[in-house]
Amino acid sequence: MTVDDHAFCPVHDSIDLLQEKWVLHIVRALLDGPRGFNELSRAVGGVNTTTLAARLERLEREGVVSKTVESTMPPRTRYELTEGGVALQGVIDAIADWARSHLKRCATAASPGPGEEAHDAATPVAFPAAPPTAR
Amino acid sequence: MTVDDHAFCPVHDSIDLLQEKWVLHIVRALLDGPRGFNELSRAVGGVNTTTLAARLERLEREGVVSKTVESTMPPRTRYELTEGGVALQGVIDAIADWARSHLKRCATAASPGPGEEAHDAATPVAFPAAPPTAR
């Protein structure tokens, strides 16, 4: 499927993980604080529940996210980053840094580029400062 | 559809770019120096030419990679990172850093051979099984 690692390079492995669709968005949303499933889905914006569940399962298996089932039947779960997950802040940070220094065409104005479509952006930039999220 | 972008940030945009399959691998391989098409394909390892061509086209359009056609008919092209592309080293580096601090199962097969040195802190990323850059 994915790359059959020619070598067990942790970097290669991590790229393989982070390059999966929505993973970085999920981590970014989760850096903002723990969230429930649907809450997270809304925060990420545009991901569908099937994909989100799959990504969370893998992220949990990789030890990036920890899942806490608070109540089974009134479904209430809480996803939050583990230490390793929080450490990903550095990666997001590097991306944010690159983005700001490289892309200069983003003026936060609604200028739809040709052929390019901006997706969603529920949160501005997930940094220590938490937007007014009800939590 | 369901996605409504009231404010899209460059970070989100960059994540969308970097999260595409193979993009990070390509950038990583290209950080090692300029390469030709097939050479790059081999360096990345496991990507097929169709996907690689598509990724390179997008990367070029985004201003990350520059393509130099040296001779049309004896096909010889050179892909290399632009300034913005080289700046991605920071991102790769952050990932490498996270990988090293988080995953530690790389000691299985990627053990440093004789005379070889393992990745040290703050070292540019280079995979252990990389082809010896014969160029």
Place this chain on the structure above:
DNA sequence: TAGACTACACTACAATCTCAAGCACACCAG
């Protein structure tokens, strides 16, 4: 009491990625 909400399983369908082959030409061995 009706409706909304919770987290997820399930199915059918679309988008994407991959494999394999091929093109047009240059270079080198024979």
Place this chain on the structure above:
DNA sequence: CTGGTGTGCTTGAGATTGTAGTGTAGTCTA
């Protein structure tokens, strides 16, 4: 000169992945 290999890149079939939509059991709100 002929054949084989290498180059960059395209095309078409096929596998893999992501998606929308719906349903479930129970609780919370109006």
